[in-house]
Amino acid sequence: MTEQTADGLMLAADGKPLKQSLNRALRRQKLRAFLLIAPLLIFVLVTFIAPIGDMLFRSVENDIVADTLPRTVAALADWSPDSGAPPGEPVYRALASDLLIAVAAKTHTQLGTRLNYEDSGFSSLLRGTGRDVDDMGEDVGKALVAVDPVWDEPVTWTNLLGDPAWISAQADWAKAGDKTPEPPFVPSAAAQKNLPLTAAAYGDFARVMQTVKEDSPTEKRPWNTVAVSLTEDLKANPSAAAAFGADWQPRLSAVVAAEQGGAIPAADFMAAFTESDKAWGTPQPWEVIKTFSPRFTSGYFLNAVDLKMTPEGIAPRSEAERVYLMLFLRTMVLSLVITGTCILLGYPVAWLLANLPARTANLLMILVLLPFWTSLLVRTSAWKVLLQQQGVINDLLVWAGLVADNNRLVLINNQTGTIIAMTHILLPFMILPLYSVMKTIPPSYLRAAKSLGATDWTAFWRVYFPQSVPGIGAGSILVFILAIGYYITPELVGGAKGVFISNRIAYHIGTSLNWGLAAALGSLLLVVVLVLYWVYDRIVGIDNVKLG
Amino acid sequence: MAEGAMANDAFVVFDRVQKSYDGVTLVVKDLNLSLPKGEFLTMLGPSGSGKTTCLMMLAGFETATHGEIRLNGRNINTVPPHKRGIGMVFQNYALFPHMTVAENLAFPLEVRKLDKSVRDEKVKRALDMVQMGAFAGRRPSQLSGGQQQRIALARALVFEPELVLMDEPLGALDKQLREHMQFEITHLAHNLGITTVYVTHDQTEALTMSDRVAVFNDGRIQQLAPPSELYEAPVNSFVAQFIGENNRLMGTVTEITGETCVVRLDSGDIIDAKPVNVSKVGDRTQVSIRPERVETNKARLRPGVHTLKAEVTEFIYMGDIFRTRLKVAGHDDFVIKTRNAPDQIRHQPGQMIEIGWLPEDCRALDAP
Ligand SMILES: Nc1ncnc2c1ncn2[C@@H]1O[C@H](COP(=O)(O)OP(=O)(O)OP(=O)(O)O)[C@@H](O)[C@H]1O
Ligand SMILES: [Mg+2]
Numbered sequence: 001m002t003e004q005t006a007d008g009l010m011l012a013a014d015g016k017p018l019k020q021s022l023n024r025a026l027r028r029q030k031l032r033a034f035l036l037i038a039p040l041l042i043f044v045l046v047t048f049i050a051p052i053g054d055m056l057f058r059s060v061e062n063d064i065v066a067d068t069l070p071r072t073v074a075a076l077a078d079w080s081p082d083s084g085a086p087p088g089e090p091v092y093r094a095l096a097s098d099l100l101i102a103v104a105a106k107t108h109t110q111l112g113t114r115l116n117y118e119d120s121g122f123s124s125l126l127r128g129t130g131r132d133v134d135d136m137g138e139d140v141g142k143a144l145v146a147v148d149p150v151w152d153e154p155v156t157w158t159n160l161l162g163d164p165a166w167i168s169a170q171a172d173w174a175k176a177g178d179k180t181p182e183p184p185f186v187p188s189a190a191a192q193k194n195l196p197l198t199a200a201a202y203g204d205f206a207r208v209m210q211t212v213k214e215d216s217p218t219e220k221r222p223w224n225t226v227a228v229s230l231t232e233d234l235k236a237n238p239s240a241a242a243a244f245g246a247d248w249q250p251r252l253s254a255v256v257a258a259e260q261g262g263a264i265p266a267a268d269f270m271a272a273f274t275e276s277d278k279a280w281g282t283p284q285p286w287e288v289i290k291t292f293s294p295r296f297t298s299g300y301f302l303n304a305v306d307l308k309m310t311p312e313g314i315a316p317r318s319e320a321e322r323v324y325l326m327l328f329l330r331t332m333v334l335s336l337v338i339t340g341t342c343i344l345l346g347y348p349v350a351w352l353l354a355n356l357p358a359r360t361a362n363l364l365m366i367l368v369l370l371p372f373w374t375s376l377l378v379r380t381s382a383w384k385v386l387l388q389q390q391g392v393i394n395d396l397l398v399w400a401g402l403v404a405d406n407n408r409l410v411l412i413n414n415q416t417g418t419i420i421a422m423t424h425i426l427l428p429f430m431i432l433p434l435y436s437v438m439k440t441i442p443p444s445y446l447r448a449a450k451s452l453g454a455t456d457w458t459a460f461w462r463v464y465f466p467q468s469v470p471g472i473g474a475g476s477i478l479v480f481i482l483a484i485g486y487y488i489t490p491e492l493v494g495g496a497k498g499v500f501i502s503n504r505i506a507y508h509i510g511t512s513l514n515w516g517l518a519a520a521l522g523s524l525l526l527v528v529v530l531v532l533y534w535v536y537d538r539i540v541g542i543d544n545v546k547l548g
Numbered sequence: 549m550a551e552g553a554m555a556n557d558a559f560v561v562f563d564r565v566q567k568s569y570d571g572v573t574l575v576v577k578d579l580n581l582s583l584p585k586g587e588f589l590t591m592l593g594p595s596g597s598g599k600t601t602c603l604m605m606l607a608g609f610e611t612a613t614h615g616e617i618r619l620n621g622r623n624i625n626t627v628p629p630h631k632r633g634i635g636m637v638f639q640n641y642a643l644f645p646h647m648t649v650a651e652n653l654a655f656p657l658e659v660r661k662l663d664k665s666v667r668d669e670k671v672k673r674a675l676d677m678v679q680m681g682a683f684a685g686r687r688p689s690q691l692s693g694g695q696q697q698r699i700a701l702a703r704a705l706v707f708e709p710e711l712v713l714m715d716e717p718l719g720a721l722d723k724q725l726r727e728h729m730q731f732e733i734t735h736l737a738h739n740l741g742i743t744t745v746y747v748t749h750d751q752t753e754a755l756t757m758s759d760r761v762a763v764f765n766d767g768r769i770q771q772l773a774p775p776s777e778l779y780e781a782p783v784n785s786f787v788a789q790f791i792g793e794n795n796r797l798m799g800t801v802t803e804i805t806g807e808t809c810v811v812r813l814d815s816g817d818i819i820d821a822k823p824v825n826v827s828k829v830g831d832r833t834q835v836s837i838r839p840e841r842v843e844t845n846k847a848r849l850r851p852g853v854h855t856l857k858a859e860v861t862e863f864i865y866m867g868d869i870f871r872t873r874l875k876v877a878g879h880d881d882f883v884i885k886t887r888n889a890p891d892q893i894r895h896q897p898g899q900m901i902e903i904g905w906l907p908e909d910c911r912a913l914d915a916p
């Protein structure tokens with residue numbers, strides 16, 4: 001029994017609000033339903049949603065510059081390309097420090113590839129300079145050794161800069177043999193306070209040695225940048241020696257004296273870089289680094305629509321570099337043409353399928369489905385045989401006298417080839433939805449129309465056709481979306497003029513390895529499809545789409 | 549009916565029409581039918597007896613395998629459906645789902661290239677005729693079954709055809725609505741003076757609506773007659789059995805004298821009957837008598853007629869009538885119906901009574 005409370009709520013038999021009881025009953029049902037679809041949901045999430053998310057992320061992700069050249073990016077913060085001059089010495093030194101680490105880890109080539117997308121030549125620039133960077137500041141290192149040969153020994157540096165606890169731990173480790181990894185280098189508090197640049201530079205060196213090269217810093221002479229840092233530190237703070245033990249004071253004082261006496265030259269990384277490659281002496285490479293230093297970039301997307309980012313803002317690419325907009329346009333137009341031919345060819349077949357007696361219709365259905373049972377590659381290759389200039393179709397046309405032998409039709413390796421082969425391959429996707437919609441249109445409608453005085457054509461056009469439009473809609477969406485992302489067939493029969501944007505995406509994923517651009521192109525394709533879907537919904541209405 | 553008479557005043561004529569779908573069996577065997585203008589003819593028959601086939605041949609959706617169909621004196625065998633000008637109401641209504649009610653009605657006018665003002669006027673009139681004026685803007689799917697039925701009717705009538713065909717148009721409606729629509733359809737048909745061919749397998753519908761009923765069985769018209777004649781004077785045992793309730797007794801003719809004959813039942817009892825399909829003494833026959841024509845009051849019977857002994861097995865009170873089941877001459881499914889009048893006897897089960905009838909109410913038909 002139900003009854004109502006004062007405020008109009010319906011009550012169930014147990015006196016609880018009806019709505020609440022209903023919700024409780026429904027919740028269990030919903031939970032059951034959810035558990036049933038959970039495997040599919042997880043599958044879709046893992047194999048579909050996640051990769052798409054990853055693609056969207058990759059199309060804007062740009063960590064590599066900031067990760068590989070952190071010091072350079074920080075040092076470039078104050079520099080503006082508008083100055084027209086290259087940046088100052090600290091930026092060169094920062095780049096030298098970054099490059100030493102990058103070269104050791106071999107990440108500078110990846111960076112080169114990335115920046116090469118934006119400015120061709122960058123890859124070889126970084127490779128060349130990567131080979132030279134070890135020698136930069138060598139004159140300072142040599143001068144230091146000339147002052148006191150002790151600076152040529154690796155242990156001198158670990159003892160000067162290492163934390164006493166680390167030094168003893170390292171000694172214990174060395175004695176025990178090298179089964180376990182060496183304890184990571186820890187700079188001493190005194191070094192960090194009084195020789196900050198040296199401590200930092202040596203810290204980097206020790207870390208790279210221990211992690212990348214798997215060498216002990218006690219056995220390798222540090223990079224020249226460490227020596228340069230030491231001279232810098234001592235110049236800035238000549239009394240730093242006081243903070244270290246008695247045996248260090250004369251050594252450090254000797255360096256200070258040598259510096260003041262002019263025996264140690266000032267480091268000039270700018271000159272070293274310019275010597276390695278003249279380009280470093282111009283603002284241009286610095287511009288590129290600065291422009292592409294943010295962790296997120298619109299560069300790939302701009303590239304995907306034939307634009308590029310310049311210090312002056314967004315600008316069109318040069319004539320020769322513009323390919324993608326044309327490819328997008330071609331993909332759209334060809335897909336539309338293919339959809340159109342599929343409708344033209346598929347509609348009568350679907351009509352026959354829906355209206356022939358069952359026996360004949362079944363046979364016809366098998367013929368329609370036959371292509372599904374043959375490999376896509378085989379079908380496409382068959383088209384190659386049929387369409388080529390010495391192929392079956394041309395032979396027949398020549399034999400029939402319709403085409404002159406010296407003037408055979410070019411049916412393949414162009415857009416015609418793509419249209420013919422893809423129409424054939426996608427035709428079933430048009431026929432099947434059309435058929436299943438037509439199957440539900442009772443023949444009595446046509447009879448009714450004729451009994452009301454309509455000719456065969458009017459009855460078809462005014463009564464049958466409008467009811468089959470949902471099938472056309474479903475088929476068109478299916479064919480168009482499949483066509484727009486098609487890859488194998490245009491690749492095989494499209495030649496240079498008949499390829500689609502997807503072929504370019506595949507190229508960037510497989511050959512040029514520019515995944516960011518591939519992801520941006522893919523994302524754009526996704527957006528285009530979604531927009532078209534939305535437009536379609538606006539014009540035709542998605543409820544009007546029926547797959548049967 | 550004679551050939552000459554058919555040609556003169558007949559509007560629709562089926563002349564020795566045969567139809568076979570598969571080339572093996574005849575679905576319609578030798579159909580002869582002639583319909584004057586303005587008549588409401590119903591085709592009645594069991595499922596598969598060929599009613600729809602006849603209708604489709606008339607509408608032009610099936611071609612006759614043999615014979616001629618004439619409309620208004622013209623042979624229409626080769627005229628395509630859209631040029632026949634025949635209105636048609638389909639069993640599932642076949643209203644175009646993508647058009648509104650008004651567009652559905654305007655369709656036949658549009659294909660006839662009528663002006664929009666004329667069209668609107670006619671559509672409005674047709675809608676008002678079936679009292680659906682308020683529904684012009686709706687889609688068929690937004691209408692109830694009965695409303696769709698009316699629209700289908702209005703659409704078949706809106707272009708003012710002279711002949712309208714209806715194939716079980718009320719099959720999908722509930723009893724009450726059906727009875728209402730039966731009345732409306734006959735009313736409209738008579739008011740507008742349209743010739744109507746109506747198909748049903750509901751005999752009550754056939755009897756209440758039609759001027760004449762053609763009873764179909766096995767691809768042939770068994771009887772073509774006005775409802776009263778069909779009920780009271782069935783020409784063979786199929787019609788007698790198919791129309792209304794009917795008591796059957798099997799026997800052999802022992803004597804024929806003009807309008808009456810004597811039949812010896814298989815149980816040995818003797819009864820009087822009217823010879824219909826029997827011609828000589830010794831013929832096997834099935835006699836047929838309507839339950840309400842059986843008399844239990846001997847005083848009301850003609851003197852000298854034969855009577856039968858009967859045992860009451862069941863008495864059913866049905867309000868307006870009593871229905872009594874009897875065991876007669878070895879059959880225990882003999883039924884009589886009596887009016888619930890104050891002086892009417894209510895028989896008790898087990899009671900022995902005597903029954904009889906007027907010889908002309910008991911028809912000696914063919915033995916199936
Ligand atoms: N298109 C067809 N092809 C072959 N046989 C058919 C076809 N249409 C009808 N038949 C056959 O013809 C016979 C008569 O069919 P019809 O539809 O005329 O019967 P009906 O009297 O209208 O029956 P119902 O009352 O069930 O509608 C049936 O045996 C049926 O199987
Ligand atoms: Mg039928």
